Amino acid sequence: MFCIAAFIVLVFMAAVSARYRRYLGKAWNCTLRRVTFRPCDTTFKQDIKDHLLAPLAVRRPGLVGPASVALEVVALLVVLTTVWSAYVVVKSGVNLYVYGTCNKQDSASCSLGAEACSIPDQTPTFGESLLSGDVIGAFGNDFASLGETFSAIPSRMQNWDAEEYLPANASYLAAYDAKKETALEVIDPGCTYCLQLFNNIEEAGFDDRMNLTYIAYPIASADGYKFENSLLVTQYLEALRLNPLEGAETPVDWEILRRIYTEDNDKGVSWQSVINGAEPASATALLQDWSAEFGLSPEQVASVASVAASDEVADIIATNTQLVEERIHTVKIPSIIFDGRRHDGLVSVGDLD
Template identity: 45%
Template sequence: MLCIVSFVVLLVLSVFSARHRKLLRQSWGCIARRATFRACDSSFADDVKTSLLAPLALRVPRLVRPASAGLTLAAWVTVLSLLLSGFVVARGGLNLLAYGTCDKQNPQACSLAADACSVMADEPGFWASLTSGDVVGAVRDEATSLADTISTIPGRFRTWDAADFAPEHASFVGGYREGLPTVLEVLDPGCVFCARLYRNIDEAGLSQHANVTYIVYPIMRAGEPQFASSHLIARYLTAIRVVETSDDGAPADDPTDWAILRHLFTGEKPGGMGWQAWFNDVASPAEAERQLQAWLTEAGYDDAAVAQIAELSGSDQVADLLEASRSTVEDEIRTVTIPTLIGGGGLHRGLVGVDELRSMR
């Protein structure tokens, strides 16, 4: 191990001074033999240890033996730290390539990632499992996570067609128009970055040049929505889609679910509080549902139609549709960030800027 530590140190020093390169070659020869399970045929490691311990041998000879053992232990710790650091860096690079973030457990913690809400932040990471005493689980989960990351990388280089992922009963801003490309967003009604992306799409005029649709995906934490009203809103949006899809399967020309998203992502309550913040932080379930029904009434639904939407939102049909959408996001799109956008032949994770959205038209 001392050979390896010396090699790393000498490698750095040799960049700045040629006089260390002879020792660098000696240390490399020692490492090469160790790597093939052979003993070093040089005294390099002993020479290094002797040079380090010589001053101590002159002053306190009785401490040479424990110091030698400590030096060996320190060398092991250093090498293991180097290997672990190298693994962490490599894993971060693979995650960045596969998911657009160096930390897929918590994408927002990576400065290189786009602004987004994290999908997997509640899952225990390697260190959390290790410190809890679950060594086997920590190693197993890390290996599984790495395998998933590697299997996701090819998706970065494929051509993505948003139409392939549009959900059943999909609705489109302004209705579906033949001949235009499809753009699809994966959104959570409670995610602030989804609201910002909605506004960017509007500013870019994307819906005038493409069929813009979405998959609603409430982010879950320990079986509960991360944002209090997200699952309720998702159920209502899905129920509206089902009701407004015509008998021949054609989407509505002026879909009400998009009007609700407009209220949610751009509107404010009297007093200036945004509707999204109110749904997330203030509204009780009953208050949130009453507001959704009020928006339905505003859109032209009578009491009977509102009651139909409310009943359908709690049905098995809507639950199955939401589960199918969840499966599409997790198993096919395989994103760890919300929002995620498919458009212009590519997969875009996190908040997408106005200029990039204009390029998809």
């Protein structure tokens, strides 16, 4: 173990000073023997120890024994730390390749990926498991997570066809045109990056070139939903899809999404911020007022409100949630499928062109 630790340290030291390079070859030979379960060159090990302990032997000979033991402990810690660091680098790299984030449990914390609202993973983190005394669970959960990531590598390389993941009763921002390709968004009405993506889509004219539809996916949290009224808005969107307004140039559910994502109230506050901070009763009143403004009669508004609270809509939302989690496998909101790929997180105007 000491030889392996010495090699790790000497790699870095030899990179900045030629003084240590004469030890590096011996350290590598010793390390190679250890990892192939052969005895190490004890002369090299003793040379390194003598070099480190010589000053102490001159001043405090009685401390040489304990210091030698301490060196062995430090060597073990260096090796374990290096192995764990390498594991974390590999895990982060694979996650970044597959999911566009180096941390599946909190995708927003990874600065290397696109900006997004993360879908929380309720599985305890490695550190949380250790703090609770669950050592087996800490390693088991971590290795299981890495195994899931490796098993998802083929999905990163597959050709993504939005048509294969369409929800029931899909509605389109513009009239459906069979000559155009289909693009599918996965959005949370309360996520600010979904707002930014919608604005990028309109700026790029993406919706003119694609049949654009969406899955509304309210992001769950440990005690409800990440954005308090996301489920409520999703219920209304699904109810409006089930009861489309005849003759509407743009479906009413898209009109409501456009208002939430692109418009402000009379105080200059984004309607998304207003909805996110409103009490459910106030949010409901807004959605009903907007529905009437976009052409629904009072009877139709009442019917949509009834359908929004129905088991039918609850089943649709549950099915869509399963579709997102078990088939699309994204960990970032928004995600959008187009051009044969699943794009995780906020997509720039340039990439939408």
